[in-house]
Amino acid sequence: MNIEELRGLLRQRMVRFFCLAGMLVWVAKVGVDYKYCVRDLDIWWHLKVGDWIVENTAFPHNGIFSLTAANRPWIAYSWGYEVILSRAYYWFGLTGIGLFGVVLTIVNAYAVFWSLRRLSGRFWEAWFLTACTLYTFLFVLMPRPVFISILLYIVLLTLLLEVNRGGNIRQLYWLPALFLVWANIHIQFVYGLFVLGLFVAVQVLTHVTESLGITPSYVPAASQQTKPLALLLAACFLATLINPYGYHLYSVVLNYSQARYSYEMILELQPMSFRFVTHFVELALVAVAFVALGWRKRIDLFKLALLIFASVVGFRTGRDCWFLAITAAACIADYPATETDESETWLERGAIVMTLAFFLFLLSRSYGFDERTLDHMVSTDFPVDAANFLRQNPLPGPIYNNLDWGGFLIWYMPQYPVAIDGRNDLYGDSLDRLFNESQSASHYKNDPYLSKAGCVLLEKTCPLAVALKLDPRFEVAYEDKIAIIFARR
Secondary structure, eight states, X not given: OOHHHHHHXXXXXXXXXHHHHHHHHHHXXXXXXXXXXXXXXXXXXXXXXXXXXXXXXXXXXXXTXXXXXXXXXXXXXXXXXXXXXXXXXXXXXXXXXXXXXXXXXXXXXXXXXXXXXXXXXXXXXXXXXXXXXXXXXXXXXXXXXXXXXXXXXXXXXXXXXXXXXXXXXXXXXXXXXXXXXXXXXOTTHHHHHHHHHHHHHHHHHHHHHHHHTOOOTTSOOOOSOHHHHHHHHHHHHHHHTOXXXXXXXXXXXXXXXXXXXXXXXXXGGSOOOSOSHHHHHHHHHHHHHHHHXXXXXXXXXXXXXXXXXXXXXHHHOGGGHHHHHHHHHHHHHSSOOSOOOOOOOHHHHHHHHHHHHHHHHHHHHHTTOXXXXXXXXXXXXXXXXXXXXXXXSOOOXXXXXXXXXXXXXXXXXXXXXXXXXXXXXXXXXXXXXXXXXXXXXXXXXXXXXXXXOSEEEEETTOHHHXXXXXXXXXXXEEEOSSEEEEEEO
16 A cells, blocks of 8 residues: 555545544543443542532531541532532442543543543644543543533633634633532632633733733734733632632632642652653653744743643642643644645544443453442442441441541441541641551550540551551451451450
């Protein structure tokens, strides 16, 4: 096959259809096979918070389900996601949770392609960039509320880049509705608000320099009027205040910005280590994005500032790798195209949905994506048998537990308020440090919460579990392959 024949083959819509559908089916296969959603450490406390909101028709304002932080203020900033998750489990059990996570993953994968296809106008460029972008983050993260942040950020960034190159500003008029939803789903709406503010600031700065006649020749003219943009930014900010906590939602952002120890303790909050291939792929995306910006005769200040900001955020903490990867890929795709090709029709998109539904059905049967198998998976990863022992043989509390299992115990064993769980914004640096040092068997004898504990449930391999076997204050009450329970003598 020569070059012309290959080009002709790649132009065929059927070939494109199968390549796009194949990518999405692969995403579905990985999600169904690994069952990420029910293996996530934090999914369980999200589920329990959603149950609590539905049952009480109210929103929590303190550390519910926690013994050590029960009186501390706490905001359920992902309450919208948690209610959806709660209803998915209520209606469909563990299968509902798993399916919700898989569908959310597939939707994010297609959203990346949609954005890059729309910005570049070329199928194969969008397809290749999508594959690289998804590889950097999609299966590094769990399908938590951040996946909805990713989806909404993709929509926001795509519209901003289109308007930035001279598109109709009316495309942005429904952004307040987007931020209203976003602020009730996940706290990272602040990223979107900052990016929108950055876009407005660049437009204002360009207008000012133009009016003063000092605009450099390598800076393009402002693409939009500043007054409607400023009003739009104000409307989006006000929309974020329409939530159960009002302006107090921003206190969560402040708390996260002041945290220090959790960024040292939790692996996904640490900077990229460049020990994984995904980190190098992301670095390559960023490098190509900067080259694409510099290749043009005029430097787009918005994209340059955005890419710098995304690099600071993305390289600072691994959890935000999605923000950097999507931003870099969008900057690459938003390059002037000399030739574009016809977009997919609604009929083709509908066919892709039907294909995905068919393969999801086949995959769920092939990989045991059912209630029984998911229940077994949960029992393998979490202390189900140990919790059942405590249900049948109650020990006096309070309970002391390790961090990783705190979220699961909140959901599965609510009669014992936990000592610690994954809500870092609730516990703060001091408690996180105390529990981490105790569970590593360092200074655990001075831990006041361990000293008061009536029973202790830990991972069997935890250093503290080894130390407590020699501690005269406790005796082993139960032990299995993954968990161990100590009772106070």
